[in-house]
Amino acid sequence: MKKVSIVTVNFNQPQVTEDLLKSLSEVNTYPDLEIIVVDNGSKVNSVPNWEAAYPGIIFIRSEKNTGFAGGNNIGIRKATGDYLFLINNDTEVTGELIGKLVADMEANPKIGIISPKIHYFDQPEMLQYTGYTPMNYYTARNACIGQFEEDRGQYDSLSGVTGYAHGAAMMIRRQALEKAGGMAENYFLYYEELDWCERIRKAGYEIHVDLSALIYHKESVSVGKRSALKEYFMNRNRILFIRKNAPGLTFFIFCCYFLVAVVPRNIIQYIKNREFSFIPVFIRSITWHFKNKPDSENLGYPLIR
Known part of the structure; x- marks a missing residue:
């Protein structure tokens, strides 16, 4: 039986993380697990209490918030499993979830990374993810298939190759990780x-989704509060993604599109919503x-920082 390393990152949500650990203990049926929790610079260091309460689980404390990629990479470097399952701390598993994803990996060595179907936790019959469409590199647009639908x-027939894995739950093959490396922390x-999926694909692997495997995600169905931090990184990283992954001419066309369509649209929206402080953040x-x-x-x- 293949060993699976669970990696999850906590940031100021100790109870949410404990709910996930309870889910892994009481609901999961896959036996050979290594569980790694990275506390990513939380204001309160819960690691000493966790180490006393959860023997057998690996806890790592980072004194600074290294972001989603950085926190996961800390756990990845500690992991010893044949497969690594990166899941958000605000998820809860279903019994056969991990076993199904492992079976997929074992049956098809071309799979580098795979995600399950994702439902919203607070509306458990509502879809969040059943796969992604491919990226349009000229506009940096793609779609999350099935989101907000009952x-x-x-979409169950779409199991198999998909555009991208979902960051809330993704299992990666160790060989693919060794070839592609960890996530880029400057996002x-x-x-x-x-x-990461682009680099895994370039390393010769496929990106898959298994819609018979299910996980619940506590992310709100609402779009969430807009913030300057979110506006900055969503826009900066949208450009960065295309800059890193598209050919030069394609990147040039994207830049023209962004300047002609996205910039005036966003600024008009900020003014309309009286979000004037977002304008310099967007420009930055x-x-x-x-x-x-x-x-x-x-x-x-x-x-x-």
């Missing part, structure tokens, strides 16, 4: 799992690219 099995928030997300190389560790956002 699950009637209408910090947003687009890092899409970039663009000008970062004039000052930094694609692999720069300078996040360009002073509130983070």
Whole structure:
């Protein structure tokens, strides 16, 4: 039986993380697990209490918030499993979830990374993810298939190759990880799992989804509160993703599209919503690219580090 390393990252949500650990203990039926929890610079260090309460689980404390990619990479470096299952701490598993994903990996060595179907936890019949469409590199647009729809099995036939794995739950083959490397930490928030999938694909593997496997995600169905941090990284990283992964001419066309369509649309929206403070943040997300190389560790956002 193959060993699976579970990697999850906690940031100021100790109870949510404990609910996941309970789910893995009481609901999961796959026996050979290594569970790694990374506390990613939380204000309160819960690791000493967790180590006393959960023997057998590996807890790692990072004194600073290293972002989604950085936190997962800390856990990845500690993992010893044949497969690594990266799941958000605000998820809860179903019994056969891990076993089904392992079976997929064992049956098809071309699979580098695979995600399950995702339902919203607070509306358990509502889909969040059944796969992604391919990326349009000229506009940096793609779609999450099935999101916000009631699950009637209408997408179950789509199991197999998909555009991208979902960052809330993705199992990677160790050999694919060794070839592609970990996630790029200079994304910090947003687009890092899409970039990772691109590198896994370039390493010769496929991206899959198994819609017979299910996980519940506690992310809100609502779009969530807009913030300057989110506006900055969503826009900066959208450009960064295309800059890293598209050919030069395609990137040039994308830049023309972004300047002609996205910039005026966003600024008009900020003014309409009286979100005037977002305008300099948005401009900073663009000008970062004039000052930094694609692999720069300078996040360009002073509130983070």
